[in-house]
Amino acid sequence: MMGQLDSGQNKLFYSFNLDNHVPQTHLLRGIDRALDLGDLRQHLAPFYSPIGRPSIDPEFMIRMLIVGYCFGIRSERRLCEEVHLNLAYRWFCRLGLDDAVPEHSTFSKNRHGRFRDSDVLRHVFESVLGRCMAEGLVRGEGFAIDASIIKADASRSSAVPGTDPIDWGPTAKQSRAVREYLQALEESNPVASDAAESAESSTPPKMISLSDPASSWTAAPGGPAFFAYSTNYLIDLEAGIIMDVEATPANRSHEVESTKTMIDRVEQRLCLKPARLVGDTAYGTAAMLGWMVEQKEIAPHVPVWERYARKDDAFSTSEFKWNETANEYRCPAGKALRSERRQFKNSRTHVTKADTIIYRSSQLDCAGCSMKERCCPKTPFRKVTRSIHEAARDEARRIATTSAYKQSRRERKKVEMLFAHLKRILKLDRLRLRGPSGAHDEFLLAATAQNLRRMAIRLMARDDKSEIATA
Incomplete structure (x- = not known):
């Protein structure tokens, strides 16, 4: 006899446990084990008023953002819809079946306010990194550095020549990205009476975006030029854990300088300094090699940037x-x-x-x-x-002849794999947020998601091995 489904949608009472409907092998199970936000409220307490109506739980918003970046949900409007429908997302965000999901505008208000003022995304990233270190995923002996270009949320049609005068309009009508750009110009040249004089005192860029003027006009990947930022990763070579991330303009000199910022920050905050640093030829300039060898005492596993060979038959x-x-x-x-x-x-x-x-x-x-x-x-x-810095260049040339250098070149692929994962799996091939602060927020959240995913997979694999050994 043919059966017929009894949907049971008209039942008055249900016996339902959300935890039972999330598989033990689900990635969010491992991420939940790896994520510790116990001190988040303490970190944000100075940025909330002691009186008034209770706000939305900041841990809940951070968990929702982590879900979005871990699973490539690029729109916060769509993220709210997915959390509303997906039982695993509800479980991870500590929501019950009847709990409401906040409006997507809540994220914008907090991001542009207390989240940026408190640098809470950096705090979450370092908390996750600390857990990675506690789990033994960071060795600290060798680091790798590289940069990848990410398209900005700026259309080519909004480009104007950098030499043309630009009327940004009254301050009240300027976007956040424009105000951030003009403020940076004023800070870089405090002598100038206004942003226009500051802009004239420096070499103008080839093209400027009217919607995101801090983004760089670049054709580095080949093909038509576009506006972009660079995400710079400093990773530990043991398990490919991201030790630090920095957002810069899509410019080689800025990318190289960000290495110093990240190395110093990791040394200051985590008391870690690598014995070797692996990078490509862009990091093999004389000044960079001198900084590594003479100031930081780090072995440069980096190809030396050499001058072009003579075109005639003269002695080199x-x-x-x-x-x-x-x-x-x-x-x-x-x-x-x-x-x-x-x-x-x-x-x-x-x-x-x-x-x-x-x-x-x-x-x-x-x-x-x-x-x-x-x-x-x-x-x-x-x-x-x-x-x-020729002595440092000679040291880099000597290291390039060793077997350890060959091993470093193979290990350097780990950072390139992270960039491929960032763009193909997490779908961060184009930014949603504008301005350097927007790029900073997106890159930090993406790096946090990558570290969480990697640690979760390691923890779940370790549990599987333990169960097999016990059986």
Whole structure:
């Protein structure tokens, strides 16, 4: 006999336990175990009024945001709908079946207010990182650094040339992103009487977005140019845990400088400093290598950024032998190249604005040299430029010949895998929020979600092994 479903939707009483309807293997089970927000209210207490109507629980909002970033729900309006419908999301957010989900505008009000004022997203990120360290997922011996470009919420149609004067209108009608941009201009040039004078005093960008002027106009990935920010990851190579994240303009110099900020912040807050730092050629500049070797005593597992090779058949710089004791180079013919050939009354460093020292050969030596056509065919003497951080560059070149360096190059793929996961799984290939603060918030939440997912998977796998061993 054919059966017929009795929906039971008209029952007056139900016996329902939400916990029983969330599978033990669900990812949110592991994330809930890994997430500890016990001190969140204490951190936010100074930013709430002691009187008045009780607000929405901040832990509840943070849990909802974590759900959104862990499962690639990019819209807060859609996030509220999903939490309303999904039993696992309700369970993770500590909601009952009858509890209401707040309006999506609640997130905007708190984000632009007390969340940013208290830097609570940084607090949550570091809390999760501390749990990762407690679970043994961070070794602290080797870190890797890299950056990835994320499109800004700015259309190409809103672009205007950076050299054109822009009327941003009255302050009351400016967007948050515009006010943040103009405030940054004023802080960078306090002498200027207004933002317009500040903008004129610096080199203008090629294009500026009217909706998000702090974003950078870039064509770095290839193809048509667009507005973007860069997310910079500093990861531990043991399990690929993100140690720090920094939002910068999509510009190589800003990306490299953010490395110093993150290394110093991790050392200050977590008392961790890596023995080696792995990166690509962008981090192999002389100044960066000098900072790593001379100031931080970190082994640079980074390719050295070399000058372009000469296009003619002349001797390259590598064929000139350096003599540290004599402070001179020796050319292939055995002649000396020096930074000074006479004594000055007042000693000079001979350091250029580019932090280099130029060593020159004697014109007399070069005039009668049989190798002149291969050394300096178009000039009367040969010049060799040496960085003041050349010792650090030499150390990086020495490390590049070791087996440990080869292992570091393989391990560096972990940070690239995190960026692929960020864009394909978490769907953060384009920002929703505008301005540097918006990029900062999104990148911190995404990094927190990635660390939580990785730790949850490790914890659940550990439990499975324990159950098998017990059985």
